[in-house]
Amino acid sequence: MSIILQEFPALSKGIVWGPVENCFTLDYEVDEASVSNISIIPMVGEKYVIMKIDNGKWELIGGTLEPNEYYMDALSREVKEELGAELVSYKLFGCFKCHSSASEPYRPHIPHPNFVRLVGYGQVNIVGAPLNPPDGEQVIAVEVVEIEEAIRRFEEIGRFDIAELYRMTHLLRAGAL
Numbered sequence: 001m002s003i004i005l006q007e008f009p010a011l012s013k014g015i016v017w018g019p020v021e022n023c024f025t026l027d028y029e030v031d032e033a034s035v036s037n038i039s040i041i042p043m044v045g046e047k048y049v050i051m052k053i054d055n056g057k058w059e060l061i062g063g064t065l066e067p068n069e070y071y072m073d074a075l076s077r078e079v080k081e082e083l084g085a086e087l088v089s090y091k092l093f094g095c096f097k098c099h100s101s102a103s104e105p106y107r108p109h110i111p112h113p114n115f116v117r118l119v120g121y122g123q124v125n126i127v128g129a130p131l132n133p134p135d136g137e138q139v140i141a142v143e144v145v146e147i148e149e150a151i152r153r154f155e156e157i158g159r160f161d162i163a164e165l166y167r168m169t170h171l172l173r174a175g176a177l
Contacts, residue, residue, distance in 0.1 A: 008168060010160035015096075022098035024161075028118060030095060036110035037117035038062050038075045040090060041169040042083065042124040048150040048166060049124060051082055052141040058153045059137065060162050062117075067109040071118060079124055081131040082139050090122035093172060121169040 005012045011024040039062030042049040053059050061082050065074040076087045096117040105112035130139035145153075147170045154163035171177040 008164040011164045011168075015161055019102040020098050020100045022096040022117070024094055024096050024119075026094045028092045028095045028120075030097075030116045030118075032071070034111050034114065034116045035065065035071050035118055036098075036106075036115040037064050038071045038078070039117060039119045039165075040075060040079065040087075040124075041119075041121040041166055042079065042085070043121065044124060044126060044144045047144045048147055048170075049083060049085070049126070049142065049144050050150050050153055051130070051139050051143075054138040054140050056140075057157050058159065058162070060159075060165070063136065064107060064110065081133055081136055083124060083126060083142050084128040084130045085124040085126045088123040088125055090120050092118055092120040093168070094119045119165060121173070 005024070005026065008024075014021055014023050016022075039060050042061055049061070050058050051061055061078065062075065063078045063082070065071060066077075069077075072090070075090060079085050079087045096119065098115050098117060100106070100113045100115070102113075105115075126142065126144070130142060132138050147166065150166045151163045154160070154166065168177065
């Protein structure tokens with residue numbers, strides 16, 4: 001069965017994050033030089049990992065590449081910083097193609113005004129507490145939950161886009177998409 005993005009209404013329309021407009025696509029074959037961010041829907045076995053940051057909201061795991069950092073190295077670093085985990089496996093399934101209306105990039109080394117945020121899922125091994133570096137998001141909770149609970153937590157705060165990424169991951173893994 002092929003994925004019909006219309007089954008995921010929050011992802012099928014443009015999303016605005018501050019000065020950044022983006023659209024989700026299942027086409028992740030992109031020029032590596034355009035990648036600025038990478039995200040993961042993490043799992044421990046058959047359960048899903050979610051994190052809450054210091055503003056009290058659940059958030060998507062991942063982040064911005066450092067200067068000259070390969071995106072998989074960035075993902076391993078982000079998983080360690082945000083979850084206190086080691087990356088075991090990762091499978092790309094889509095990306096957000098983004099356009100910023102800001103006059104300058106978020107960080108001087110990332111592509112601007114057009115850039116890509118890769119999205120995938122994978123297994124992690126939680127080995128400690130989040131590292132919470134001073135220049136990153138401050139994580140106050142990491143939980144391993146059933147898919148329904150992960151989706152409920154994101155929908156409860158109006159993050160239907162992230163809820164749909166978790167649902168899409170679950171369906172992809174089950175072979176239902």
